Amino acid sequence: TQLLEQSPQFLSIQEGENLTVYCNSSSVFSSLQWYRQEPGEGPVLLVTVVTGGEVKKLKRLTFQFGDARKDSSLHITAAQPGDTGLYLCAGPPYGGSQGNLIFGKGTKLSVKP
Amino acid sequence: DTGVSQDPRHKITKRGQNVTFRCDPISEHNRLYWYRQTLGQGPEFLTYFQNEAQLEKSRLLSDRFSAERPKGSFSTLEIQRTEQGDSAMYLCASSRITGIMAVVTNEKLFFGSGTQLSVL
Numbered sequence: 001t002q003l004l005e006q007s008p009q010f011l012s013i014q015e016g017e018n019l020t021v022y023c024n025s026s027s028v029f030s031s032l033q034w035y036r037q038e039p040g041e042g043p044v045l046l047v048t049v050v051t052g053g054e055v056k057k058l059k060r061l062t063f064q065f066g067d068a069r070k071d072s073s074l075h076i077t078a079a080q081p082g083d084t085g086l087y088l089c090a091g092p093p094y095g096g097s098q099g100n101l102i103f104g105k106g107t108k109l110s111v112k113p
Numbered sequence: 114d115t116g117v118s119q120d121p122r123h124k125i126t127k128r129g130q131n132v133t134f135r136c137d138p139i140s141e142h143n144r145l146y147w148y149r150q151t152l153g154q155g156p157e158f159l160t161y162f163q164n165e166a167q168l169e170k171s172r173l174l175s176d177r178f179s180a181e182r183p184k185g186s187f188s189t190l191e192i193q194r195t196e197q198g199d200s201a202m203y204l205c206a207s208s209r210i211t212g213i214m215a216v217v218t219n220e221k222l223f224f225g226s227g228t229q230l231s232v233l
Contacts, residue, residue: 004155042117042204042224043156088155099146099208099220100169103155 002027002093004104012110016078021107023089024071030092032072033101034063037086079111115139117225119205125231126195133191134228138207145188146206146222147180149173156204162188163210195232202227 007022023032031050035043047056049065049072056063060083062075076083086108090101118137126132138145144163148156159178160170164185174180177195182188192199206222 040229041226042206044224045221048221090155099144099161099206099222100158101156101222103157105153105155 002029002091002102004032004089004091004102006087006089006104006107008107009105010108010110012112013079015080015111015113017111018075018077019079019109020073020075021087021109022071022073023104025091026070027094028069030069030094032065032069032089032091034072034074035088035090037088037106038084043088076109079109081111081113084109084111117205117207117223119203119225119228121228122226123229123231125233127233128197129194131191131193132195132230133189134203134205134230136188136190136205136207136225138186138188138205139209139223142207142209142223143185144208144210144220145182146208147188147190148204148206148224150202150204150227151200159190192230195230197232200230200232202229 033048034046037043047063052067052069054065060077086106088106090103120135146161147159150156162182177193180190204227206224
């Protein structure tokens, strides 16, 4: 069974700090996606990484896919209260539909002003 | 363009009752997914449709669960004889696929706000 483990589970920081959250697996994924979810809402796709070693930037967010395509990280620079939310990584299982995603449990981020 | 719409947003029911949820995907999206999310967990895949065909079902989807997408547009998820363990957020997502299934990459899912089910 392919699993995605995310760490840390919870993170509470002050506005302006930098942070990195991780998504790890013992299995290879063809791609990984990162989502942000706010309470009472569905997840919103932030980025998809496909190539091993790939780095993508989205304003203050930097996403990296590991060379072996077994792990990914999300780095936020100068966090803001608007970054608060649950960050989920997800990927399609081997042989499954691209939309049949395995999700990690998420990292719950709280950014205090 | 409106997003994925789910109805109702909240449902409270008694154990043993049947419930039905509706999902309206983004217009022209041909794939529709159902996921379930419990507190402290990430979403878990339940089933998906391409147009009106149900192509994959998770082992999580017991016989009490049934999903339909009769005309390839909206979908319904019915849970019969609800149990307390069915309490969760039920999420619907849609996507638009233009390639052949085997070569689809970078599929983008758009999620609705979910239906929060509480079984008492």
